[in-house]
Amino acid sequence: MPTNFLHIDHPDLLSSIADGNEKAMEILFHAYYPRLKYFCLDLMKDAAEAQDIAQDAIAAFWDRREGFRDATVKAAGTFLFTVARNKCLDHKKHLQVRLAKQDEIAGGQEISEDVLEATIIKEDLFNRIFQEVEGLPPNQVELLKMIFVEGLDTLEIAQKLGITPNNVRNQKARALEKLRAVLLKKRLILPFFYLFMKSL
Amino acid sequence: MKTEITAILYKHVREEEISPEEGVLLEAWLQQSAANRAVFEQIQDEGEIDRYLAVMLDFQHTENAFQLFRENKLTKRSIPLYRRWWAAASVLLLLGAGSYFFANRSQHVMPVAAVSDIQPGKAGAILTLADGSEILLDTMQNGSVAIQGGVIAKVTNGKLSYEGNGDQPLYNKIAIPKARQYQLRLPDGTIVWLNSASTIRYPTAFTGHERKVEITGEAYFEVAKNKEMPFVVNVNNKMAVEVLGTHFNINAYQNGDNIATTLLEGAVKIVRGNEQRVIRPGEQAQVNTHIEVTNKIDTSQVMAWRNGMFNFENTSLLEVMRQLERWYDIDVVYEKGIPDIDLIGKMTRDVPLNGLLKNLKELGVNYRLEGRILTVLPGNAKE
Numbered sequence: 001m002p003t004n005f006l007h008i009d010h011p012d013l014l015s016s017i018a019d020g021n022e023k024a025m026e027i028l029f030h031a032y033y034p035r036l037k038y039f040c041l042d043l044m045k046d047a048a049e050a051q052d053i054a055q056d057a058i059a060a061f062w063d064r065r066e067g068f069r070d071a072t073v074k075a076a077g078t079f080l081f082t083v084a085r086n087k088c089l090d091h092k093k094h095l096q097v098r099l100a101k102q103d104e105i106a107g108g109q110e111i112s113e114d115v116l117e118a119t120i121i122k123e124d125l126f127n128r129i130f131q132e133v134e135g136l137p138p139n140q141v142e143l144l145k146m147i148f149v150e151g152l153d154t155l156e157i158a159q160k161l162g163i164t165p166n167n168v169r170n171q172k173a174r175a176l177e178k179l180r181a182v183l184l185k186k187r188l189i190l191p192f193f194y195l196f197m198k199s200l
Numbered sequence: 201m202k203t204e205i206t207a208i209l210y211k212h213v214r215e216e217e218i219s220p221e222e223g224v225l226l227e228a229w230l231q232q233s234a235a236n237r238a239v240f241e242q243i244q245d246e247g248e249i250d251r252y253l254a255v256m257l258d259f260q261h262t263e264n265a266f267q268l269f270r271e272n273k274l275t276k277r278s279i280p281l282y283r284r285w286w287a288a289a290s291v292l293l294l295l296g297a298g299s300y301f302f303a304n305r306s307q308h309v310m311p312v313a314a315v316s317d318i319q320p321g322k323a324g325a326i327l328t329l330a331d332g333s334e335i336l337l338d339t340m341q342n343g344s345v346a347i348q349g350g351v352i353a354k355v356t357n358g359k360l361s362y363e364g365n366g367d368q369p370l371y372n373k374i375a376i377p378k379a380r381q382y383q384l385r386l387p388d389g390t391i392v393w394l395n396s397a398s399t400i401r402y403p404t405a406f407t408g409h410e411r412k413v414e415i416t417g418e419a420y421f422e423v424a425k426n427k428e429m430p431f432v433v434n435v436n437n438k439m440a441v442e443v444l445g446t447h448f449n450i451n452a453y454q455n456g457d458n459i460a461t462t463l464l465e466g467a468v469k470i471v472r473g474n475e476q477r478v479i480r481p482g483e484q485a486q487v488n489t490h491i492e493v494t495n496k497i498d499t500s501q502v503m504a505w506r507n508g509m510f511n512f513e514n515t516s517l518l519e520v521m522r523q524l525e526r527w528y529d530i531d532v533v534y535e536k537g538i539p540d541i542d543l544i545g546k547m548t549r550d551v552p553l554n555g556l557l558k559n560l561k562e563l564g565v566n567y568r569l570e571g572r573i574l575t576v577l578p579g580n581a582k583e
Contacts, residue, residue: 022274029266037265038255049478055269062273091467091480114235117202122239124206126252129213133253141257148253 008073017062018069025065029058032077036084039123043088043111053091057083085116132179140175143168205229213243318553318572321396321527323358324380330370330404337374337382348372351387351404361385366405373401376417378529381505386413389424390431393506396526397453420449420506423466435459439472439487449502453522458486462502508550512543517565521576528553529572536578541565 008031016024033054040050060083061068061076068076092110133144146152146160154172158165208222208229218226230237242248324338330348337345340355347353351366360374361384376382376394383393388406398417406429414434423431423443431443435452439459446466452459461470462484469478470485477491484497504511505523512520520543521532527549541564547556557567557574566577 022270025274026266029269030262033265033269034256034258034262038252041251041255051265052478055265055272058269059273112235114233118233118235118239121202121205121209121236122243122248123252124202125209125213125243126249128206128210129249130252130256133257144253145257145259148250149258 013073014065014068014071014076018065020065025062028061028073028076032080033058035123035127036080038126039081039119040084040088042119042122043085043115044091049091053084053087056087057081081120085120089116136175136178140171140178143171143175209240209243318528318530318569319379320550320552321379321381321529323382324377325360325382325384325394326375326377327353327360328373328375329353330372338380348404353404359383359385362387362404367407369403369405369407371401371403373399375399378526386411386424388426388429388431391422391424393420395419395505415450415452417453418449418451418505420447420503422447435461439470439491442469442471449506451502453526458488460502461485461487462497462499464499464503504546505549508548509546510549510556511546512563513546515543517541517543517576520560521574524553524556524574530574531572532574532576534576539565539576539578539580541580 036054040053146157154168158168327335345353348370349366349368351364376398395418400415402413411431433441447464449462483495486492501511564580564582566581568575
């Protein structure tokens with residue numbers, strides 16, 4: 001029985017989770033928690049709620065792990081998104097009486113079936129694009145993290161990594177070469193181009 | 201359909217050629233709903249994928265979330281076993297004693313013969329009006345109690361309620377002594393049950409943006425819906441419960457370590473200083489120096505008092521004695537520390553004290569009752 005799972009696609013992942021293997025569960029958690037969080041955030045517009053629901057959905061899976069022993073990871077994913085979707089719906093229904101005004105704007109209407117389905121497709125598409133990011137070398141992923149999570153620009157990244165701005169630009173260019181999805185390219189070119197103009 | 205559409209959209213964002221068949225599918229999908237068309241717009245907007253990447257690449261947050269999951273779910277695996285072991289041990293103990301209590305346990309309610317002794321609590325309260333005058337509500341007949349600012353306070357079948365629309369917030373207070381409990385209806389229609397040794401302060405008319413009340417002790421709320429005016433319960437001036445939904449219980453007795461808010465229906469937000477948490481039905485928020493939320497709460501146990509019951513399941517002897525002090529207006533002293541005795545079972549709250557004590561003796565509690573002082577003696581009566 002393997003104890004180290006490097007990837008979500010490992011064939012023994014779900015049976016190991018059913019056996020209570022925490023390492024296997026950790027892999028599944030890391031693969032699905034952010035996806036579920038984004039999905040709920042998009043529907044609920046409330047980060048704290050989205051995090052709670054993502055946790056609850058994975059907890060529901062963990063409680064039923066034995067039933068998924070021989071299932072595919074895809075089936076587990078469908079289960080997770082279905083639980084999250086239902087929890088978002090329930091939650092919206094319960095929040096008819098809202099406290100703060102900003103909550104009312106976000107939580108006013110119920111979520112329609114159409115929106116749920118469309119949001120699932122959107123997440124699915126974004127995840128396909130994201131798989132290209134996952135295929136990049138670690139230092140380039142780190143670079144993207146600084147851009148998208150920390151919101152740093154080229155100069156700030158250069159300072160943080162202790163390398164020259166040119167070096168940062170080179171690494172960005174290398175990431176670009178490998179990322180074929182147009183969306184990502186567009187997003188990366190903009191700050192790069194902007195900096196180039198500024199340096200003229 | 202879903203996978204096909206995703207594949208077509210993927211080609212589209214990469215500006216790849218799509219086949220005529222795929223074009224037909226895409227067109228049909230776009231015709232299907234406004235939501236689909238909105239998503240089609242969004243995926244071509246770079247701001248959207250930015251948000252996705254910001255969530256997906258936030259590895260530190262995901263790692264923290266996993267640690268939370270580990271604490272809540274994974275490491276708990278050993279605890280249920282431990283708990284089961286203790287539960288089994290306490291059952292064995294009872295079987296050994298051949299207790300009649302265990303035989304009745306499946307029924308959950310113990311019949312107790314009424315004996316003439318310290319009587320159980322009953323409905324009653326002291327109402328303090330805005331002008332400071334006090335009214336004893338224990339033996340009030342049906343009818344009006346007071347008129348304040350155009351609002352009539354009246355008693356119907358032992359319950360206080362308010363009628364009429366006032367425009368000024370005149371504050372009333374209800375204090376429940378030991379050995380009493382009371383139910384009232386606030387001016388907005390919210391129903392409140394107050395347990396022994398509890399208070400509530402509220403206006404005779406809710407004006408402004410919020411419906412604010414203050415409580416101490418223990419209270420169960422069924423809040424009347426009013427989207428425009430949220431309901432806020434201030435507890436011991438230590439924390440607040442902001443009501444998003446409806447039914448919840450707050451236990452804030454000062455001798456307990458925590459203020460426990462248990463939600464039965466709807467949603468409430470617990471606010472303590474800068475910290476806040478939303479809890480869901482079946483969850484309980486414990487507030488001491490910070491907010492901690494536990495799920496899988498036995499709500500029937502939390503609600504036992506309002507349903508006229510004592511529920512001793514998984515309750516410490518100390519906590520049971522505190523409940524008896526409040527309900528029978530007695531004082532409990534421990535001759536030599538608190539004996540280590542596991543209690544189980546439920547019983548109605550309408551029994552005189554001696555009847556209840558007889559049952560506690562069956563469970564192993566040695567005691568001596570002198571006047572209103574109950575002395576808990578050391579040792580286990582069953583051994």
